[in-house]
Amino acid sequence: xxxxxxxxxxxxxxxxHRVAAVAAEFAERVDHDGRFxxxxxxxxxxxxxxxxxxxxxxxxxxxSITEIAEVCSILGQSCASSAMVFAMHQIKVSxxxxxxxxxxxxxxxxxxxxxxxxxxxxxxxxGGIGGNMRNSICAIEVDGDVCRLTxxxxxxxxxAHADVIMITSRSNEKAAPTDQVMTVFKQGQYTLxxxxxxxxxxMRGTCSDGFLFNGEAPSxxxxxxxxxxxxxxxxxxxxHLLWSAVWYGIAADAVLRAQAFVRAAARKSxxxxxxxxxxxxxxxxxxxxxKGNILSGLKTYADAKLDPDxxxxxxxxxxxxxxxxxxxxxxxxxxxxxxxICGIMGYKNGTPYSLGRHLRDAHSAQLxxxxxxxxxxxxxxxxxxxxxxxxxx
Numbered sequence: 001x002x003x004x005x006x007x008x009x010x011x012x013x014x015x016x017h018r019v020a021a022v023a024a025e026f027a028e029r030v031d032h033d034g035r036f037x038x039x040x041x042x043x044x045x046x047x048x049x050x051x052x053x054x055x056x057x058x059x060x061x062x063x064s065i066t067e068i069a070e071v072c073s074i075l076g077q078s079c080a081s082s083a084m085v086f087a088m089h090q091i092k093v094s095x096x097x098x099x100x101x102x103x104x105x106x107x108x109x110x111x112x113x114x115x116x117x118x119x120x121x122x123x124x125x126x127g128g129i130g131g132n133m134r135n136s137i138c139a140i141e142v143d144g145d146v147c148r149l150t151x152x153x154x155x156x157x158x159x160a161h162a163d164v165i166m167i168t169s170r171s172n173e174k175a176a177p178t179d180q181v182m183t184v185f186k187q188g189q190y191t192l193x194x195x196x197x198x199x200x201x202x203m204r205g206t207c208s209d210g211f212l213f214n215g216e217a218p219s220x221x222x223x224x225x226x227x228x229x230x231x232x233x234x235x236x237x238x239x240h241l242l243w244s245a246v247w248y249g250i251a252a253d254a255v256l257r258a259q260a261f262v263r264a265a266a267r268k269s270x271x272x273x274x275x276x277x278x279x280x281x282x283x284x285x286x287x288x289x290x291k292g293n294i295l296s297g298l299k300t301y302a303d304a305k306l307d308p309d310x311x312x313x314x315x316x317x318x319x320x321x322x323x324x325x326x327x328x329x330x331x332x333x334x335x336x337x338x339x340x341i342c343g344i345m346g347y348k349n350g351t352p353y354s355l356g357r358h359l360r361d362a363h364s365a366q367l368x369x370x371x372x373x374x375x376x377x378x379x380x381x382x383x384x385x386x387x388x389x390x391x392x393x
Contacts, residue, residue, distance in 0.1 A: 012049075012052065012061075012063065012067055012070075012071065013070070013074070015047040015048070015049060016047075016049065016070070016071040016074040016075065017074060018043065018047060019040060019043040019044050019047055019049060019075065019082075020074050020075050020077065020078040020079075021078070022039050022040050022043040023037060023039075023040035023043070023075055023078040023079035023082040023083075024078035024079060025039070026039045026040065026079070027078060027079035027081075027082070027357070028357070030079060030081055030082070030204070030205040031081065031202075031204050031205060031357050031360075034198070034199060034200075034204040034205070034207070035204075035205060035207070036085075036158060036160075036161045036205060036207045037079060037081050037082040037085065037205045038161070040075075040079060040082035040085075041082070041085060041119065041161070044086060044117075045117040045119075048061075048117065049071065049086070050089065050113075050117040050118065050119060051093075051113055051114035051115075051117055052067070052068065052071075053068060053090055053093045053094065053097055054093065054096075054097065054110050054111075054113060054114040055097065055110070058107060058110040058111045058114060059110070059111050059114035059115055060110070060114040064302075065094075065237075065238065065241060065242075065298060065301060065302065066298045066302070068090050068242065068245075069241055069242055069244075069245035069294065069298060070245070071086065072086060072087045072090075072242050072245035072246045072249065073245045073246070073248050073249040073252065074249065075246070075249065076245065076246040076247070076248065076249020076250050076252075076253070077249040077250070077252055077253040077256075078249075078253070079205070080202070080203060080246060080249070080250050080357070080358075080361035080362075081203055081204060081205025081206050081361070082205065083246040083249055084157075084203055084206050084243075084246050085119075085157070085158055085205070085206055087242040087243060087245070087246050088121070088122060088157050088158075088206075088242075089119055089120050089121075090238065090242055091122070091235060091238045091239050091242055092120040092121070092122050092166045093113070093120060094234045094235070094238040095166065095182065095223070095230050095234045095235055096109070096110060096113070096120075096166075096184075097110070097234075098230075098233060098234040099223055099224075099225045099229070099230050099233070099234065100223065102224055102225070103220070103223070103224050104220075105218070105220040105221060106184070106221075106223070106224075109184060109221075113164070116163075118163040118164050118186075119158070119161070119162050119163045119164070120162060120163070120164045120165070120166060121156055121157055121158055121159050121161075121162035121164070121165045121166070122156070122157060122165070122166055122167075123151065123153040123155075123156045123159065123165050123166070123167040123168070123211075123213060124167075124168045125153060125154050125155045126138060126151060126152055126153060126154060127152035127153075127154050127210075128152070129177075131369055131370060131373065132373070133168065133231065133369075134178060134180070134227075134228070134231060135177040135178060135180075136168055136169050136170045136177055136180050137152075137170075137177065138150060138151040138152070138169045138170065139169055139170035139171070139172055139173045139175060140169045140170070140171065140172070140181060140183060140222065141172075141173070142172070142219050142222075143219075144219070145218055145219055145220075146216060146217070146218060146219060147183060147216070147217060147218070147219040147221070147222060148215065148216045149167065149169055149183065149185075149213065149214075149215045149216075150212070150213065150214050150215075151167060151169060151212075151213045152195070152210075152212055152213075153167070153210060153211050153212070153213045154195070154196055154210040155196075155208045155209075155210055156192070156208065156209065156210070156211050156213070157206050157207070157208040158206055158207050158208070159192055159207075159208075159209060159211055160192060160194075160207065160209065160211075161207065162187070163186070163187050164184060164185065164186050164187065165184075165185050165190065165213070165215075166182055166183070166184055166185075167182065167183055167185060167213060167215070168180050168181070168182050168227055169181060169183070171226075178228065179226070180226065180227035180228065181222050181223060181226065181227055182222075182223045182227045182230055183215075183217070183221055183222045183223065184217075184221045184223075185215040185217050185221065186217070186221075189215055189216060189217040190213060190214060190215035190216075190217075191213075191214050191215075192211040192212070192213060193211060193212040193214075194209050194210070194211055195209075195210045195211060195212055196209055196210025196211075197209060200364075201360045201363060201364075202357070202359075202360030202361035202362070202363055202364050203361050203364045229312075232311070232312050232317070233308075233311050233312060236317060236320050237297075237301045237304075237316075237320050238301075239324075239369075240297070240320045240321070240323050240324035240327075241294065241297050241298055241301060241320070241323065243324065243327070243328075243365070243368060244290075244293070244294045244297070244323055244324060244327035244328075245294060247290075247327050247328065247331040247362065247365050248287075248290055248291060248294055248327070248331075250331060250335070250358050250361055250362055251286075251287055251290060251330075251331045251334040251335060251358075251362070252287060253358065254283075254334060254335045254338040254339075254355055254358045255280075255283050255284060255287050255334065255338055257338060257342065257346070257352070257353045257354075257355060258276065258279075258280055258283060258337070258338035258341040258342055258346075258353075259280060260352065260353065261276065261341055261342045261345065261346070261353045262274050262276045262277055262280050262341060276340070276341035276342075276343075279337050279340055279341050280337075280341055282337055283334050283337040283338055283341070286330055286333055286334045286337070287334055289330065290326075290327060290330045290331065290334070293323060293326050293327060293330070294323065294327065296323075297319070297320065297323035300316070300319050300320075301320070304316050314381045314384070314385040315385055315388055317377075317378075317381060318378055318381055318382065318385060318387075318388075319388070321374045321377065321378045322378070324369075324371075324374060325371055325374060325375070325378075327365070328365035328366045328368075328371060329365075329366065329371070331362045331365055332359075332362050332363065332365070332366075335355060335358050335359050335362050336359070338355055338358075339355050339359065342355060
């Protein structure tokens with residue numbers, strides 16, 4: 001008897017859930033050992049998720065920012081480190097997609113990235129400037145058809161595990177710190193000498209070690225557009241939105257664990273309402289507010305992409321900053337509520353209701369980029385920009 005053969009569901013959601021299942025299996029070990037989530041990333045590559053943002057014309061799927069955010073949230077419910085690796089990769093890919101279309105080399109690289117499922121890391125921080133990615137000390141040297149760069153990169157997320165690093169620098173030795181370019185360096189075109197270990201409270205699997213970066217590559221790999229334009233028109237929005245989607249996933253899983261705890265308590269309470277039920281309702285309300293905040297931001301970005309002036313406006317920057325600020329602060333309140341609901345069973349490791357990893361991972365949210373830095377930037381813009389007070393935007 002021949003049994004029917006059912007093809008695997010190849011929808012983006014189904015593929016993301018299959019990767020999430022792998023990520024969940026190894027999440028505790030990744031966190032405990034502070035190691036790279038290799039199994040989850042291998043599953044992303046096997047499911048062809050790495051290149052989904054690349055346009056169809058270059059071998060990708062042309063996935064929208066909303067579709068990518070949904071994948072981030074699905075992965076975030078299983079393993080925040082795996083989800084953040086995926087998000088940070090897609091943030092760099094957004095710069096390639098939005099700003100690489102005027103360069104033959106970068107268009108060919110899009111085809112290579114989609115075909116080989118290359119994982120891209122980011123090197124925007126530098127010793128001496130902290131987390132201010134809009135300043136550089138190092139400068140790229142262009143010598144004919146070759147460029148060279150040495151950078152004290154205090155953080156390169158999953159740098160030792162990436163196939164490609166996109167790195168910022170001053171455009172030349174005489175350039176101002178804010179006159180920056182971004183360059184693509186592929187594995188084999190650079191060396192990394194570790195200078196800082198990534199031993200952290202949470203997000204341990206992102207393996208964001210510090211390195212002394214030395215690279216040499218064809219100069220055509222420098223993005224043709226200034227980094228200021230790249231940061232304003234792609235990196236700002238995608239960073240805040242995709243990070244927020246990861247944080248939503250963490251919070252959503254925390255609420256699910258709290259709900260399971262309350263349901264288990266209800267079954268034992270002979271019809272009386274368990275003590276945590278009201279807090280569960282509050283956590284659900286906050287989760288919905290967080291979701292609405294992110295969806296609003298995704299729509300704002302989609303609308304702004306149709307108008308280059310709006311995309312580079314102060315009003316848009318303020319809106320994206322506010323998405324990040326609200327998301328990064330709300331997630332901690334939600335998880336704290338879930339911890340109180342689950343009590344000692346949430347506080348302990350190794351239970352179905354354990355929330356220690358969620359809470360530790362969530363504390364990174366206010367530090368990526370520092371909320372104080374973002375508030376400072378927003379406050380400066382608000383000195384000249386009227387707040388948007390309309391309901392419809």
